[in-house]
Amino acid sequence: MSAAQSKIALVLAGGGLTGSVYEIGALRAIDDLLVDRTVNDLDIYVGTSAGALVASCLANGLSPEVMLQAFDGSHPEIRALKRGHIFRPNSREFLRRTVDLPRVLMGAWSHYLRHINDMTMFDLVWSLTEAIPSGMYDILALERYLRQVLKAQGVCNGFRDLERELYIIATDLDTGDRVVFGQE
Known part of the structure; x- marks a missing residue:
């Protein structure tokens, strides 16, 4: 060139x-x-x-x-x-995730009960990541x-x-x- x-x-x-x-x-x-x-x-x-x-x-x-x-x-x-x-601060998402927390916890608990024999601690923690905001700041x-x-x-x-x-x-x-x- x-x-x-x-x-x-x-x-x-x-x-x-x-x-x-x-x-x-x-x-x-x-x-x-x-x-x-x-x-x-x-x-x-x-x-x-x-x-x-x-x-x-x-x-x-x-x-x-x-x-x-x-x-x-x-x-x-x-x-x-x-x-x-x-x-x-990412206030809206923090609020939304807080409101969704009971649903996420129930989903994680349900998933745990369905897979109790083959679920690791990592799997359990991973199922809760939906409750974590994408970032601290907007x-x-x-x-x-x-x-x-x-x-x-x-x-x-x-x-x-x-x-x-x-x-x-x-x-x-x-x-x-x-x-x-x-x-x-």
Whole structure:
């Protein structure tokens, strides 16, 4: 493949809030070193977890400087990212799982009685996993925040509308399989 046909990809990992700030700072430093391009001029962006948020902003043309301003609240059009956007308790699911607990316990007990001779302690514990919430925090507040940031900057919130390729890597919590979200 010739240099004219080659593409440049940026792959960003997770790391929570600290990882995001580190990545944005590193990208800002890389921007300072690049000649005749910025980190927003790359062809492909790939991210997982916190890196997915940074990658989506980059693919939409938000510079590392704008992202840093969003973090510290100094951007004139973007509200500051607050703790509640990230660490909002998953209250609805906790409540729903609590309400479902008697049904789950009865199901586990019934399963135990039907399989009393061949059921292990692991099987019993596994039958109770339905009572455990999928996570401590509700990600919807962060999703709404990102949607508002993209809207305030006049950019899209969909893969098909992007000028650059964006791929978000996730894990299917039911199967443990890798899932790739992107243009296709």
